[in-house]
Amino acid sequence: MYNTDLPDRAELPGTARLVRSTVVAALVAAALLVTAILPAEYGIDPTGVGRAIGLTQVGEIKASLAANANAGEMAPTARAPLAKPVIEVNAAARAIAAGPPSTVSTMGAPTQRHDTVTVTLKHGQAAEFKLAMRKDASVRYEWSTAGVPVNYDTHGDPVNAPKDFYHGYGKGRNRTEDSGTLKAAFDGKHGWFWRNRSGAEATITLRTRGEYEKIERVL
Numbered sequence: 001m002y003n004t005d006l007p008d009r010a011e012l013p014g015t016a017r018l019v020r021s022t023v024v025a026a027l028v029a030a031a032l033l034v035t036a037i038l039p040a041e042y043g044i045d046p047t048g049v050g051r052a053i054g055l056t057q058v059g060e061i062k063a064s065l066a067a068n069a070n071a072g073e074m075a076p077t078a079r080a081p082l083a084k085p086v087i088e089v090n091a092a093a094r095a096i097a098a099g100p101p102s103t104v105s106t107m108g109a110p111t112q113r114h115d116t117v118t119v120t121l122k123h124g125q126a127a128e129f130k131l132a133m134r135k136d137a138s139v140r141y142e143w144s145t146a147g148v149p150v151n152y153d154t155h156g157d158p159v160n161a162p163k164d165f166y167h168g169y170g171k172g173r174n175r176t177e178d179s180g181t182l183k184a185a186f187d188g189k190h191g192w193f194w195r196n197r198s199g200a201e202a203t204i205t206l207r208t209r210g211e212y213e214k215i216e217r218v219l
Contacts, residue, residue, distance in 0.1 A: 114209035117217075121150070121196040121204065128219035130157075130191035131212040133184040139210030142179035143192065148202035149174040154182065156190035174198075181210075193219070 038044040045051050119127045131139060143152075154169040167185060172178065184190050196202040208215065 111213065112209075112211060114207070115215045116208075117206045117215065119194075119204050119206075119217075121194065121202045123196055123199050123201070126193065126195040126219060127204070127217065128191065128193040129206060130189035130216060130218050131182075131208060132214045132216075133188070133190050133212045135184055135186050137211035138181055138183045139190075139208050139212055140179075140181055141192075141206065141208045141210075142177070143204055143206040144177035145205075146203045147176060148196070148198045148200050149176050150194045150196050150198065150202050150204065151175075152178065152195075153193040154178075154191070155193065156185060156188055158186045158188040161188070189218070191215075191218075 035047055035049040038046075117129055119129075121127055133139065151171075151173045152175060153171040155171075156167045156169065157165065158167075169182060169190070170178075170180075182190055192206065194202075194204055
């Protein structure tokens with residue numbers, strides 16, 4: 001009546017074989033998770049295989065973009081026009097800050113100098129100041145507000161930076177001050193981007209001292 005022969009009980013896989021197959025499948029899935037999925041999606045590469053085949057770099061880019069989207073305060077690559085904030089700079093920086101943004105094409109030897117810059121931002125406004133620095137040059141800096149917190153992003157741009165390039169040194173939200181040493185990772189412009197989300201007017205004072213050619217306001 002039936003054309004298909006039913007397998008004998010002896011031909012069916014036993015419990016030990018099923019357990020072994022399950023264990024093997026779990027090990028394969030774990031290996032794929034560690035060597036492919038975690039590096040490609042999250043930039044996590046405990047074995048080093050993901051970086052060797054280029055997946056970790058993809059995951060790091062995804063993680064960086066996600067973090068920047070959540071923070072919402074990465075220095076913009078394409079900047080929309082903003083209302084001009086009130087700005088006061090010292091004599092050494094005033095002429096530079098008044099001019100249009102420029103790209104560093106040639107840089108002289110780093111010199112020791114110091115500057116103080118003060119900028120006042122209304123709610124929603126942003127400002128950005130950059131130092132023209134040689135690779136490995138160091139600058140001591142400190143900035144503070146008059147008690148009103150701001151969001152900030154410290155980053156750098158190399159000479160002739162490619163589109164959407166981003167190199168960060170540190171960022172934070174709702175801060176009233178920050179200080180430290182900024183060491184240039186490459187020839188180019190390095191500095192600070194602030195945005196005022198406090199709801200009140202924020203006055204920021206930046207002091208710099210070290211090896212740089214000039215300071216300029218680029219936003």
